[in-house]
Amino acid sequence: MSRFEIYSPEGLRVDGRRWNEIRRFECRINSHPTSSDGSSYVEQGNTKVLCLVQGPMEPALRSQSSTAQGSLIVNVSVTPFATVERNKRPRNDRRIQELSATLTRTFNKAIVLKNYPRSLIQVNLQVLALDGGLLAACTNATTLALMDAGISMYDYISSVTAGIFDGQTPLLDLNTIEENELGFLTVGVIGESEKLALLLMEDRVGMDSLEKVLAIAIAGSHRIRELMDIQVRNYGKHKVAKLANQ
Template sequence: MELYSPEGLRIDGRRWNELRRFECRINTHPNSSDGSSYVEQGNTKVMCTVQGPVEPTLRSQQHSEHANVEVNLTIANFATFERKKRNKNEKRLIELKNLLEKTFEESIMINLYPRTNIIINVQVLSQDGGMLAAVANAITLAVIDAGIAMYDYVSSICCGLYDTTPLLDLNNLEENDMSSLTIGVIGKSEKLALLLLEDKMPLDRLENILSIGIAGSHKIRELMDQEVRKHGNLRASKMMK
């Protein structure tokens, strides 16, 4: 199967610098959590809820100067074509959980919430490439919905390199067949909150891939910001009545 045709088209008809369909909603579970969100990037679907800041149940989780950020990541058995039971102690899940915790400890103003826990629960319902990016975007929206102070949006995207051509927002087939890079960009800047490269990539191509990834992340940030503002205006209009 040809991932990138001579005409410059990918399997799903996109060009090299085009995003997949991106949809997001916040406040999806208002009665069961402090903040919640739902994100679709292509066929990758992620649901996220946030509890907190709450008092820790264990003394070991209590930090006198800042909040403790805890991420629980689960992938549904039906998320991929191959149905398989996934263990919470799977090495890959633990690595992603630790990476997300470090990312959001730096992005949330944890010094404002000493001696508390911020619990983030993420459920991946469908996995079709760019899973880590979709999870990071869902967490950002759920944390904002919970009213927890952040320095700025963390908008995330997955990019890859096919021969010498950089590709933006990879689907599952592309991700399995080429070197891929996931980045999370802080707001409108070019600073990175998240960077994960799991395969070898030529150093002279890296700058080019990072630049298209940052541009793609900025587009996603705009879409996320539109949803947050729309929800904010809806809440404001209800309060005015």
């Protein structure tokens, strides 16, 4: 049995949320204007991710250039101080590699790559703190940074995790403790639609409960899209005002 009451009979989770509540979501766009073409900073609860986008630019290697469409590279690095136990991960950590591959695949379809032939778009993600929902936070940060870089995309990709407790209750936006206890999946939703650009499930969620979990995950993603959208529009207004002043 777990050390914690993951979901109490009174309907509260370990950190005091109810089943359908996302964690504190905060994001900033254009956080590092000088060091990149596009940047963003996302906090989903205690998971903190920084994203810097370079490009579109000329690829350094010939092999990276294609005449038909642009190419995308995603690098993820988890800082040694991100987890409770301080540990340095090798660059070729399997999980990290898989994470970047997943992100690359997702955004290959989300970016209008045919607009950028013979160019390279490089996304660098720094994970500053880790408390569950890593892929989700990375996806959201990448969406925002790509927008900041002015790269054409079809729509927002907003992402969140959802798990199932005891095969009965779906729980939205899990933290580390919950992730360790439950089967969960990560979804990335395209804009306000119910289409998925990303669906990752690393352990089991029962067939009978999948629908419930997906439904709450999609609803949660929509909420995150709203929060990101507010931020993007605020920033846009601010930028326009600045330009007008000039």
